[in-house]
Amino acid sequence: MSTPAHYAVGTQLAELGHTTLFDVLESSCARYGDGPAFSCGADTLTFNQLRGRADAFARYLRHHAGLEPGDRLAIQLPNLLQYTVALFGALRAGLVIVNTNPQYTAYETRHQFADSGAKAVVVLDKLVPLVRKIQGSTDVEKLIVTSMDDLTNPQYDSAEADEMRFMQALRLGDELPEVATERALDDLALLQYTGGTTGVSKGAMLTHRNILCNVLQAVSILKEGDVDYGKEVRISPLPLYHIFAFTANCIASVFTGFHSVLITNPRDLDGMINDLKRHPFTLLTGINSLFVSLMNHPEFDNIDFSRLKWVNSGGAPLNTEIAKRWEARTGSVIREGYGLTETSPVVVASTSKTPYKEGYIGQPVIDTELKTVDDDGVETPRGEPGEVLIRGPQVMQGYWHRPDETAATFSDDGWLKTGDVGVIDNQGFLKLVDRKKDMILVSGFNVYPNDVEDAVMRHAGIRECVAVGVPDERTGEAIKIYVSLTDRALDEAAIIAHCREQLTGYKIPKHVEIREDLPKSTVGKLLRRVLRDEARDEAKA
Incomplete structure (x- = not known):
């Protein structure tokens, strides 16, 4: 796929003169x-x-490690300052970043x-043994090895000939010639x-143009007076290897001069x-499950939220009831966003400019177009559900080596097919109904899990x-819910009774399972797929 050149953000990009993310x-x-x-x-690292450190790392990568523009460099780190140095250093060297979850299995x-x-x-x-285990089947x-405390307790000696300590790479890079990004x-x-x-x-192939355009799109949701460039403090708990945090908390934060406080764990x-108590934070980025966990912490109400201007939620659906509880406790509204890995990722956002x-x-x-289509690809009327399709300058070029x-x-x-079922109203507002594959068919009626979850919550x-x-x-399929509780006195009967007050008959869960905790991904997203597969395996048995 190619990105059309006529988008307004393209004009903004031309005016900036940026050609790479390092710019x-x-x-x-x-x-x-x-x-x-x-x-x-x-x-803390200043800009x-x-x-300076990124430039030193770029020199090491090109002159000492022998990497060339276009080569791929994997970064397998949690939120650490070393991540930001490695990222911008690799971009300066003209490399292609491969973000890798440090909690991945071999x-x-x-x-x-x-x-x-x-x-x-x-x-x-601590992940070197895992990499050694699989290195032989890779290129x-x-x-390049770092430790959690490398900046305060730097290590310079390598254990193996093909290893280089991160801090030693920076030391070597300082003595090497400059590089051109190319x-x-x-x-x-x-x-x-x-x-x-x-x-x-x-692997979604995202170009410098894709991500730069999305940064400009993300920044455009702020109206004058919302934030002060160069003066805001953003708490960033979502991992930078995740596309939402990568664009919003890393690249866009650098663009706006925000001070990002990285939460490693x-x-x-x-x-x-x-x-949260130590920093006078004005911005916060999170995810539904993180908001839940924070509000359940005994010290939550002792945090000073008086400076908080903006809360973003992305990476997973935001539950309406959780958003209401957050606002009641903190006085701040959570602004939700929607996007995909394939769209760099921001597509839709709730902003202070819109009701x-x-x-x-x-x-x-x-500069982003949305429409919904039925199973035959025919556009559905406004207000009726269909698969969400997207067109815009942030849309990927395709999947790596998968034509x-x-x-x-x-x-x-x-148009990019998202696989998400949504409704677009007459004002262009998007409501996500669910993933197509997650839809439950009860006696011929479509039931979307998000509807049930919102009611239960x-x-x-x-x-x-x-x-x-x-x-x-x-009924063909029945609804099963998995819940974790703040009120341990609740039982299955009480939960079903609550559902009867909130849902029409065919949407009421037939099965309830109460658990201490529900499975989540490494970015805190509830893993519906895991529970669905588990439930179906039990049903077959």
């Missing part, structure tokens, strides 16, 4: 140079310090490294792998609460809920 950092150094760019724990890591053809990896020291020739707007910047929830994980709620519509996410960002799957993902006239004693379909002899 974002270069430009921000001129504006915010000695201001804080990223903090993690007790350590100038980040640029199987998942092997697939991503082998599929991308990554020649080197920046990896946490990885160089391991990349253009339509060259690849990132291979961002899909979660694999609909099959094998695929958001599951350490005590630590995150301490960071709030309960149950709807928001309107498309600038057949690329072709199947785009319509003949160039209206009970104050329920912390989290996942609804799935299970085989049923009488």
